[in-house]
Amino acid sequence: QVQLVQSGAEVKKPGASVKVSCKASGYTFTDYFMHWVRQAPGQGLEWMGWINPNSGGTNYAQTFQGRITMTRDTSISTAYMDLKRLRFDDTAVYYCARVFGGVGEFDYWGQGTLVTFSS
Amino acid sequence: QSVLTQPPSASGTPGQRVTISCSGSSSNIGSSYVYWYQQLPATAPKLLIYRNNQRPSGVPDRFSVSKSGTSASLAISGLRAEDEADYYCAAWDGSLSAWVFGGGTKLTVL
Numbered sequence: 001q002v003q004l005v006q007s008g009a010e011v012k013k014p015g016a017s018v019k020v021s022c023k024a025s026g027y028t029f030t031d032y033f034m035h036w037v038r039q040a041p042g043q044g045l046e047w048m049g050w051i052n053p054n055s056g057g058t059n060y061a062q063t064f065q066g067r068i069t070m071t072r073d074t075s076i077s078t079a080y081m082d083l084k085r086l087r088f089d090d091t092a093v094y095y096c097a098r099v100f101g102g103v104g105e106f107d108y109w110g111q112g113t114l115v116t117f118s119s
Numbered sequence: 120q121s122v123l124t125q126p127p128s129a130s131g132t133p134g135q136r137v138t139i140s141c142s143g144s145s146s147n148i149g150s151s152y153v154y155w156y157q158q159l160p161a162t163a164p165k166l167l168i169y170r171n172n173q174r175p176s177g178v179p180d181r182f183s184v185s186k187s188g189t190s191a192s193l194a195i196s197g198l199r200a201e202d203e204a205d206y207y208c209a210a211w212d213g214s215l216s217a218w219v220f221g222g223g224t225k226l227t228v229l
Contacts, residue, residue: 037218
């Protein structure tokens with residue numbers, strides 16, 4: 001069965017970076033794009049971008065341009081989302097989600113990774 | 120401020136039919152498929168409806184969608200307690216070259 005398993009919760013300081021992983025299983029990793037979506041506490045969903053695991057090509061939402069990098073390691077079927085220069089308003093649950101192509105349904109989601117801040 | 124507009128809340132009693140609206144523009148709903156996601160408390164979103172009105176296996180036909188122009192509506196008939204969740208609409212926005220979501224509607228089953 002398809003599974004997307006994300007790395008554990010992170011506690012960061014403002015200005016730091018966070019790298020979240022998403023390990024895929026149950027399907028051919030390179031056949032589906034991996035998208036990242038975040039959800040601030042009590043808020044809605046915000047799309048961050050995608051990576052094509054086959055080519056490594058990426059498409060980032062304008063909001064995150066310059067601060068975000070998505071990569072993948074096809075040998076271990078894992079996608080990564082790296083967000084730099086963290087701010088307090090980056091507090092959120094970060095989800096990976098599988099899509100057949102850049103534009104299509106997000107049919108499987110990871111369990112989410114909470115990123116919070118220490119003072 | 121979400122690009123797609125949804126009412127923040129909706130409610131109904133068991134067995135009732137409720138609808139949740141989603142309003143967008145010509146660059147998103149007006150020119151692409153609409154998708155709906157259900158998020159139960161403290162869980163990841165789950166695909167509910169794709170390509171306007173297709174249901175993944177396991178989603179009951181109590182859930183249906185209508186779309187007209189730049190708006191869409193999710194209808195839930197025969198409301199059940201387990202339908203209590205947050206519901207999000209989504210569409211690809213060709214002008215923004217980005218996925219856009221509604222702000223979500225919290226459905227309460229009274």
